[in-house]
Amino acid sequence: MPTVTSPDGARQDPRRWLALGALVATMLVLGFDMTILNVALPTMADQLGASTGEQQWMADAYVVVFAALMLPAGLLGDRFGRRRMLITGLGIFLVGSLIGTLVGSVALVVVARAVMGLGGALVMPLAMAVLPALFGPGERTKAVGIVTAASALGLPLGPIVGGFLLDHFWWGSIFLINVPMVALGITACALLLPETTDPSAPKVDALSTALVASGLAALVYGIIEAPGRGWSDPLVLGAEASAVVLIGALVLRERRVARPMLDLSLLAHRGFLLNTLAATLVMFVLAGLMFVLPPYLQAVLGNDALGTGLRLLPMMGGLVVAGRATEPLVRRFGSPAVISAGLTVLAFAAILGSRTTAGSGFGFTALWLSIAGLGFGFGTVPAMDAALGTLPVDRAGSGSGLIMTVRQVGAAVGIALLGSLLSGLYTDRLDTGGLPDPAAGAAGDSVVAAHMVAERTDAPGLVASANSAYVHGMDVVLLVSGIAALVAALLVAALLPRAVRDAATGTGMAPAPTDVRQ
Template sequence: MTTPPTDRAPAPPGPDPRRWLALVAVALSVLVISFDMTVLNVALPTLASQLEATTGQQQWIVDSYSVVFAAAMLPAGLIGDRFGRRLVLTLGLALFGLSSAVGMLADSPGTLIAARAAMGLAGALVMPMSMAVIPGIFPAAEQRRATAVLAAALAVGTPLGPLIGGFLLQHFWWGAIFVVNLPLVAIGITACLILLPETRNPAAPRIDLLGTLLGAGGLAVLTYGIIEGPERGWSDPLVLGTIGGSLVALTALVRRSRRRPDPMLDLTLLADRTFRWSVVAATLVSLVLYGAFFVLPLYFQSVLGADAFGTGLRLMPMMLGLMVAARFSDKLVARTGHRPVITAGLAVLAGALLIGSRTDASDGYGPAAVWLVLLGFGMGLSIITAQATALLTLPPARAGVGSGLLQTFRQVGGAIGVALFGSLLAGSYRGALDTTELPAGAADRAGQSVVAADAVAASTGDPSLAASAHAAYVHGMTAVLLTAGVVAVLSAVLVALRMPSVEPTGPAEPSVGGAVTGEPAADGPGTGPGPSAAPAADHG
């Protein structure tokens, strides 16, 4: 007897069972990039001493990474969409490892700034691709949780950087903070090649070279002008010229993007109010947090007398608050929606910064430990929820461009935060420092940074100078924290009033007929032919 034919279609393939393992590989890549954003903060006092870096050079050591990161993010997203997201992700990790090797051998501030800029370029290749691969390996019902995991990895790296950097500085030379990147990069590349599928969208727009130059140049000269403002004076022609020129370049970029049918800076994505306000919230969080991270390590080391590893440990209460927020943010969103969670996170963040702004030079570590827990908790609620919500609103074909746009705004916020708050710190510190009894040369050196003032005090045997420098630094730090706290309060109010309350459900599952992968139809999320995690489509 023969079995009668059946017209029933074969069951659609289910999700790939290795998808969460693949997410671990992507999260590891994000973690490496993330903690390197802050690993240098704890090393700044050592760098300032051994490389004789001024406050402005220290700002550029931090900001060169963020500026290049932000400027290259948009074209990186397009490159990944067009030529392959796994390819760009692994190339970015390889470049990150190479530039880390250069950084660990740097013997001058200029060389280190160049290495950090190359690391920023590598980070720009990695970050948007890490988010863009999620729709290709996860069904819609799991995409919020997967996106939250990546956002948590990105957030956890922020306080993890100072701890790792402090440990390495205590036991090795300062270049060791880059050595740790090498094995992590190797593991990340191997895991991505084994576990991730190759997905692409050949219909993605071409790279806009002029737009890339306008964006990179505009951000670079804007940051330069903000950093040089306190040094030269805000009315200095060079400062005014660079800031004005940056505004012209960025305005030209926006106008060019609006005229082009396939812009690199796709501002039409911001027409979705949920995406727009999620991006705004994530950007504002980055702005205020980078200001806090810039001032805290020097406070712990120069004022409280901690070593590098002790500074990293003193930042760990922030990790505790962040982990609690990461554990519960998804459940809170399910109960209340994204807007209350983001608003509450910004409010807690504001409260922590305002408490920190009450710090006195005679205070010990205890008060800081309390508000650092709140800082981490508010950071986790706001940044994790904002990023997950933004990415869930993106259509699959525009995931690379959209995640690149999100991370670009975040990095711009961070770079401007370091520049603005670093300038505020430098101006407040010099204004409060008493150098009336010092020769002109020594007074000029002491005014460069609290580390330089401690060195002058030690060489001259003048303990009153060290005390004045510590008090002046705390004065500048509290001004930064107060300003950041006010910005966070205003941000919470803005999000509460303007952000839509409708929860995004994620893009619909793509159909088989919409495939734009550039891969054979049978290829799926594994390393070879096999069942796909989702119907073949543009896995944007």
């Protein structure tokens, strides 16, 4: 296809909807892979002997690399072609999936997930970056909703297909299933997506990229290791101090260079900042919830992997309903009201979920999960669209890379922080009295491990204690998530309408990115 050089011309091209189909295929791959791993973690913990901390690393290795490399990935797309870099990212994702299929240890699974994160870093921001070039403001909300819904559609498909595979094949099949999905995405992008570039984009800064990657890795490492070692442990304190220094050095460097990779001037625009933070908070809660929920459904409620995947459908149903209803609601009430309402609904769902007990059963869980899905959808789609709407088309790759980076940092911190909170509460609450030290230590690794220990040792009461301890930890995680969502809803309601009015009148805005980069 010819290179799209004029945003107006691209918006009139009837192929833009076919191009959107290519983006849907790529986002399906990422959404599919996110939840297929989460539902597999209890099985992998069983077969690989992975502790809660190691499970966090299997989940977070992908997200940390993803977040660290999205900014340079967006710039590469701006300079060398977004379609070309999308196809490259999908190819790297394919390589990581093949590695995951062939390995047999926790460490190598983490490596495979990191490689997949590298591929995902190229795919995610560029899939969103081409939308302003393809669609005008009147169509962009719908396009963002479709792409977001495609990613959301992968969420329920992942657990269901993953559950089926785990019930019939080895756990490596959850990586192998990515191969045909990636092949479909590569084919669709090559045939349907027009090429868009911005040769004037700044070059990729290797030092800034290294500071992002090492700073995030140190931050996540300290959070994950804290429950086992203690927050006052020198290694944990050193990791967190290193994270502060590295991220601080990144900010100072980016503020001084003439053409920064991390365009912090965008954050001076309150509308961009608030919309991005709202979407980030939603990712924080969603990532933490998707990490803590599968062990509850599988170990505590006793479902197999397929049953666990099917029981995540109420949340996905809420996401789909919200995705369809968002556009007319935004037209009628405005994005600030819809975003604030979405965060409020999410807060209500999380606080309601914090009332779960070991004997609640799935009916109560399905209720609050469906409400949470509505909150996720109403909070994410309008926030992402409003944030993207502040970006000039020729800075779409680097600007959307910043948005997606902040969101994925939220996801990584959500998994690390909420997972660590759960791990500490579970260990403190678990009764391992009467067990030998090795068995007690194994039971404290995870609720799945406690069930295995109970089977081997015939320990009376261990299963009940483990289930109660895990649900208690999950309840606290949900309560913290709900409070955070409620605070965010109040801030959005108070501050975002004024930011929107300022943008409409041209007051209170940061200089245009094209001016800042001169």
